[in-house]
Amino acid sequence: MTGHPDFATLTFRYVPDAICVELKSMKLWLQSFRNEGIFYEAVTNKLLDDLVAVLQPRFMEIVGEFSVRGGMSTIVTASYDRNAS
8 A cells, every 4th residue: 555565475275176276377366466555454355255256166275475665574364164154
């Protein structure tokens, strides 16, 4: 939101069902967020929501480890489990 660049390490864990993600497509899709002004929590949840909608996995977890900003690092985890009540 400040216009300064943010960097993160994203870890994707998922148990696929009928569809798997192609890595090149995923890389290009992730690069589309490069110039988005979006909060860490919001982007992590958007990544999860978009992937769950397309892939319909049995389970998926995304961990975003965001670089230090203002002396604080941030780790955001979002998960989806089809069998969770």
